[in-house]
Amino acid sequence: MTESTPTAGVILIGNELLSGKTQDSNLQFIGQRLADLGVRLQEAVVIADIEATIIATVNDYRTRYDYVFTTGGIGPTHDDITSASVAKAFGVRLVKHPEAVRRLERAYQRAGLSDERMKMAEVPEGATLVDNPISQAPGFQIENVFVLAGIPSVARAMFDSLAPTLQGGPAIVSESVDGYLAESSLAKRLGEIDQRFPDVDIGCYPFFRNRRFGANVVARGTDATAVREVIDLVFELMDELGGEPERPD
């Protein structure tokens, strides 16, 4: 991966992700989309709805990564403290964003816009809105931090809204090959291939399918030719070992 590939960190916020109540599905989606955009996701963290923790984590990540994405905690209830905590992380006031107020007024025309609903229009001073085509209450961006909802459908729609504003590097391409071989029988020569291609990430993952064990080898990098070459070599290796290799794509 070249130096010019921008980096990202993801902060998943919510007690429900740590208690086992909820299975996160935002990380995989964001990881895939960032790779397509040529942004390298370097780390993700799952934290509780605790103000001091959110502040410390946001301030840590925003200095370490080019882009930071948070999910969760921007709804109307007492446990939704992400927006206020991010404002504190940046040392700015939490303010009602006029355009967010207008969107909520439209969305709650019939039900009425209570104080609690109005809370969803609050953003750190200086933040810009991230559109929410699903349920209107917006996310926001402040400097390099993007604050998204936790509900997967909304998080995805918000990510798609903001994606065109990201400056990606060369796209990170990925190819893979499957073979019915134990990982350990590939290990030595796969390690040699890995040595020869320092700019390609090569991962090997065991699977169990059709009652047979196998290994899935994935090559990733910004140099499509090198990625293809690695997979061709692994294909040959698997074939030679009787692993009946197949490219899943």
Place this chain on the structure above:
Amino acid sequence: MTESTPTAGVILIGNELLSGKTQDSNLQFIGQRLADLGVRLQEAVVIADIEATIIATVNDYRTRYDYVFTTGGIGPTHDDITSASVAKAFGVRLVKHPEAVRRLERAYQRAGLSDERMKMAEVPEGATLVDNPISQAPGFQIENVFVLAGIPSVARAMFDSLAPTLQGGPAIVSESVDGYLAESSLAKRLGEIDQRFPDVDIGCYPFFRNRRFGANVVARGTDATAVREVIDLVFELMDELGGEPERPD
């Protein structure tokens, strides 16, 4: 949550979790089981297969939490660097564990125990084994750090093997109630209930089901009576607002 509740941190190791290739399913399982055991999972982090990152993260977590669990990177291939990195984090040598060697010899009786397979018998000096009833190659424990496989079925089996050795506090109980109400219509009075019960964690999560929007309120804590009382109050509140409350359990 009382002071006597032990804490835990989880480190999910693997490029494939950050690239979007793989959906993690170990965190939810570990979170649920820890709650049952009376251990509070406070944070989880997803990191790449990079030695310096693994060392720094393990050393950070093992001082911050009573128990640390890692998943991933203990297989036979070049990208499996967790065991060696954990040894470096503790400043000890990586050694072949005689009992692990015996188990691998049995498991690979027919296929043969190559150098790469033998790598799976290596643990930090002083570590004890964590049984792997699925595929034999063991995990290990060193001080308060438990190193587990990444494959979910194996990670679960290993967790079940080690669970009896954990010292939990009072079990963390959880109750919940669903109602067909917007989160925002509950927000104010739910916030008041939350204020009254500082030792109960109350979370509110929107859902969309049978073409209707609703909110799921979850109360968690070690005081079962207080948890029940909170859910009774929320049930009444939802009923009063016409939300047709139901307890999912």
